[in-house]
Amino acid sequence: MTDIEIRILGPGDGAVLSEVAPDVFDGPADARWSAEFLADPRHHLAVATDAGRVVGMASAVHYVHPDKAPELWINEVGVSSAHQSQGVGKRLLAALLGRGRELGCAEAWVLTERTNEVARRLYAGSGGRETLEQPVMFEFRLGAGASS
Numbered sequence: 001m002t003d004i005e006i007r008i009l010g011p012g013d014g015a016v017l018s019e020v021a022p023d024v025f026d027g028p029a030d031a032r033w034s035a036e037f038l039a040d041p042r043h044h045l046a047v048a049t050d051a052g053r054v055v056g057m058a059s060a061v062h063y064v065h066p067d068k069a070p071e072l073w074i075n076e077v078g079v080s081s082a083h084q085s086q087g088v089g090k091r092l093l094a095a096l097l098g099r100g101r102e103l104g105c106a107e108a109w110v111l112t113e114r115t116n117e118v119a120r121r122l123y124a125g126s127g128g129r130e131t132l133e134q135p136v137m138f139e140f141r142l143g144a145g146a147s148s
Helices: 014-018 031-039 088-102 117-125
Strands: 004-009 043-050 053-065 068-079 107-109
Touching: 004 014, 004 088, 014 031, 014 043, 031 043, 043 088, 053 088, 068 088, 088 107, 088 117
Parallel strands: 068 107
Antiparallel strands: 004 043, 043 053, 053 068
């Protein structure tokens, strides 16, 4: 097995996403959306690469609000099936949490399904505290790019 490299991508790193294992993202990376994501300083994408191929990713957004200190919202973590159970997800999450600390975020948070035991173990094993509150998500279809 080769060494897995973890790094946070920045503007101009879109080419890294041209070689991605098929089960890391929900679908293929789109060059246009990748460039927009990476150009936005509030968007953060940590990737794990194995011999130049992306085998894992974790994405987050840091944001501010008039009455709160900056926070880091972790959107998702994905690791190729061939690289799971090797600590890749934990290393990706650590990279994002480190970025949040660098940015002065007071807190980071992520949502997952109660039935997603793998994600719950990852987040708890990375120092996360599971809350008792049961969030409810609402989706709003906005048109362009909305899936049916």
